[in-house]
Amino acid sequence: MPGSLLSVRGLSKEFGGVKAIQSVDMDLVEGVVTALVGPNGAGKTTLFNLICGHISPDAGEVQLAGRPIRGERPHTIARLGIARSFQDLRLFGRMSVRDNVLSALEPTAWLWQPGGRRAARARLHKTEAALERTGLSALAGARAVDLSYAETKFLSLARILVTEARIWLLDEPASGLDPVSRARFVALLKEAVAAGVTVCLIEHNLDIVTELADRIAFLDRGRKLAEGEPAAILRDPELIAIYFGEPRR
Amino acid sequence: MTAYLLNLATLATIFGILAASLNVLIGYAGIFSVAHAVFFGVGAYAGAQVALNLVPDVLLASLAGGLLSGLLSLCLALPALRVRGEYFVAASLGLQMLVVTVFSEAHSLTGGHGGLVGIPPASLLGIDVSSPWHFLAVCVGALALSLVWIAILMRGGFGRGLMAIRDSESAAEALGKNVPALKTIAVAIGCSLAGVAGTLFAFQLAFINVESFTLEQSVLLMAMVIIGGAGTLLGPLVGTLLLLLLPAALSFIPFIPATEIGTVQQLVYGLAMTLLMIFRPAGLAAPSTGRR
16 A cells, blocks of 8 residues: 555464454555454454564564564564554553653663763653653652553553654553543644654544544454445444444344 | 671671572562572582682682673573563472582582582682671672662663563563563573672681572572562662571570570561561562552
8 A cells, every 4th residue: 555654464363263363454554543443352452462573473464664574573663663552551560650751762671771871861851751741740750550540541652652653553542531631642642643653543432533543444353344434434334233242144 | 796796797798699689580670580599509609619729719709600600590591581470480490499409419519418618718809808807898898889780770771671571571572672681681680699699608608518509598588589678779688687687686585495496486487477468568678658
């Protein structure tokens, strides 16, 4: 597909006889927000895990800007510019809010990060800017485990935001947020997209999907059933019936 | 009496280094090893061999002990990279049992069950440091250097990387952390420090055998770290002082008959550990309050 930054072709994964992902094709186009929609167990999170290298696919290819990344380790894929969030957030609970964000800027495993004090100051500056944008500056010294639910969601976003990754894969990033926090969250995502970030999000809240997404890919039982403009997908009675769990033919 | 207290203080300092080194694995990297006494032992045997066969220089012997322990720690790092949590505990248990058998059987290197005897008094760059006061000063210096080294590492990006892995390995990977590399380096640092502690231990006792490097010792070390506060700089020291000095303190209580001291120690240990885990589960030195 023209402008495709991330391309998935024929991706498949089976877990002990359960076909979690079946020959899925998908393209993430630069600057476009794609929503993965589907009922629980459709394979949405598994697709993220396959793209990011947390799980090895049985078949298929994943390319980032034309470069095959299937089989690469998750940290290599992250360093190539794909950032992801987790449904259960997986914050570094015993670390401070600031350190949660700062650690996202320190990928090297050497005892000291490269670049000396100047680079360290730059990383700290970026961290403070990310905390400012997500409204967490006042909580920079607090432990992540002591944050409220909404604050943890924003911290998860701040960790991704600071990486300056080109592609964000967000797994239910705004679930459970109150309307005010949700609006703030959506505004931050829109800002990132306007700055050129390519977003793919898994989301059950269809209001957020319609507000944010340019395209929807509909998954069910590991298969991609449809892909297109949100209005068209969300008007399809068969897909809606699947989504809301109505009896299938 | 002074000699007894100096010996106790020196041992507490050596075990302080040892607990601090295990804290790098357990407290910062989240690697729950029950094989740490193995690396204590490797350092002790290596240091003792240097002292017996080359020169009784505590610096040279410590370097040899630390280096060899660090290199052999790759045996621990390999399973640490492949398995996590309780599976790694089982893997390290296997390593502990395997190496203790090697310690017992490799007579030419370890002296077998009889151990290595007659380890010569320590010197440091040609200066005799074998007197109790001097050797205590050497051990305190080694402890201070170890703590400073750990503090510097853990305050920086390397430490944050380890703690990120400890709290969520998959999220750390997703943020670009090279988990295998970080874990391997953490294990090498922790085990090489354990090797240094082992060398100091060999000089202090002038005799070592396999009894000091068994699973019981590894479990005691783990208890020192957890009771004191895993993931804190001073926690392991607090745990060491408590678990090492408490038995000694109990023996001074006049109304406990000498024959019953062992039983009372077990009772006090059991009660203290249970109460600590209820009221201070993160350890004595860990911060107890959150934001809310």
